[in-house]
Amino acid sequence: MTRFLLIFLLTLTGAGSLAVAQEKAPLVLALDADLSAVAVEGGTAIRRGMEIAIAEVNNNGGVLGHQLSLVTTDHRGNPARGVYNVEQLAKRQDLLAIFGGVHTPVAVAELDAVHKNNLLFLSPWAAGTSLVDNHYTPNNVFRVSIRDEQAGEVLIKTARERGVKEIALVLERTGWGRSNLTSLSKAAEHQGLKIVSTQWINWRQTDFTNEMSAIIQSGAGAIILVSNAPEAAVVSKALLKLEAAEMPLIAHWGLAGGDFVAEVGLTDLSKLDLSVIQTFSFLYQNNSRSAYLLKAYRQRYDDIAPQAIPAVVGLAHSYDLVHILTAAVKKAGSVEADAVRQALENLPVLQGAVKQYAPAFTENMHDALMAEDYFMAMFNEDGHLIPVSDIR
Structure with a gap:
């Protein structure tokens, strides 16, 4: 009896060891982003x-x-550090893909390392047109986010619908700002608006009074702002200082990726005529995937109002991108970059939190969202972005 028991136990132990041996190692999704700076x-x-x-x-x-x-x-918003991070991640044998962060200049700087190592790079935020429209063949970059070329049309259209004929541009002095200068200039010409002043703001600049004075003197009827949160706060304070808060401030979404509201303050924020381009809001999208995402967020992080979730576009974009990527891996039947890239370009219709992707990407288009997927939002009395359609 003891002998049979010993054989039985050894058999179970052997079967368990075999099962463990046959388990596949986890695959890594890496996020390289600004997690501690602006x-x-x-x-x-x-x-x-x-x-x-x-x-x-x-x-x-x-x-x-x-x-x-x-x-x-x-x-931390530093391109050199981003390149170093990608080079280190490329050494991992278990790496499936890298997800980027908010900053276009960092993501663009990383492109050489991404393609040299044949890595898949998925962008859930950085909007620079050149990030996707790069010179690499094959192109390993796929994006669920705004595309500046398309955003320019929407931002200019917003100014035109406000009855504005002459506009000023305020652009951060980076590759992202230059990308938007190109797209906004093209859109303004296309829609018949005149750019009467273009002002640049540096990262960590603390005063914008002189530049704002030049904008006011130019006769511009609205400002289109392209900057991150700290610089957007500086621009906003200059508007208030010069008692020009009634001038429409039509903003790209960089300010929504940082603590803009806290830097400006609710009292001053309420004085601004500020609208911000967006792609997602739990108040705007109403589908099964967005409902699941909201429920999971509240259970996992914070049971707050849907409109109070910070930087919600990044949440929704990255959620959808993970599911798009895993669908491609399943379609490819492989985790090799070349096979997954080809599958990403040939996916069936997929329902995401942001939209139904039909499909997300093609061989010639690695951007999943276009102008028809963008909308404008404004801050409510609590400092939360609300789709304009829900305000008016």
Whole structure:
């Protein structure tokens, strides 16, 4: 009896060892973003969207027998640090893809390292047109986010619909600002608006009074602003200082990736005529995936009002991108970059939180969102962005 029991136990032990040996190692999704400098809210939102999607995928059996895990690196808005992070991540044998953060200049700087190492790079925020329309063949960059070329048309249209004929541009002095100068100039010409002043703001600039005075003297009827949160706060304070707060301030979404509201203050914010381009709001999108995302966010992080979730576009974009990526891996039947890239370009219709992707990407278009997917939002009395359609 003892002998048979010993044989039985050894058999069970052997079977367990075989099962462990046959388990596949986890696959890593890396997030390289600003997690500690000027766009912390954006970076945190992207990480949380990834975490929710990864947990959902893992709870449903993973992908091709692999569980997914998340690794984060913090480039702090520094392009050189971003390149270093990508080079270090490329050494990982378990890496499936890298997700980028808020800053276009960092993402563009990383492109050489991404393609040299044949890595997949997925962008849930950085909007620079050249990030996707790059010179690399094959192109390993895929984006669920705003595309500046398309955003320019929407921002200019917003000014035109306000009855404005002459506008001023305020652009951060980076590759992202230059990308928007191109797109906004083209859109203004296309829609018959005249740019009467173009002013540049540097990162960490603390005063914008002289530049704002020049804008006011130019006779501009509205300002289109392209900057991150700290610089947007500086521009806003200059408007208030010069008692020109009634001038419409039509903003790209960089200010929504940081702590803009806290820097300006609710009292002063309420005095501004400020609207911000967006792609997602739990008050705007109404589908099963967005409902799941909201429920999971509240259970996992904070049971707050939908409109109070910080940098919500990053949350939704990264959530959708994880599911798009895993769908491509399943379609490819492989985790090799070339096979997954080809599958990303040939996916069927997929329902996401942001929209139904029909499809998300093609061989010639690696941007999933276009102008028809953008809308304008304004801050309410609590400092939360609300779609304009829900305000008026």
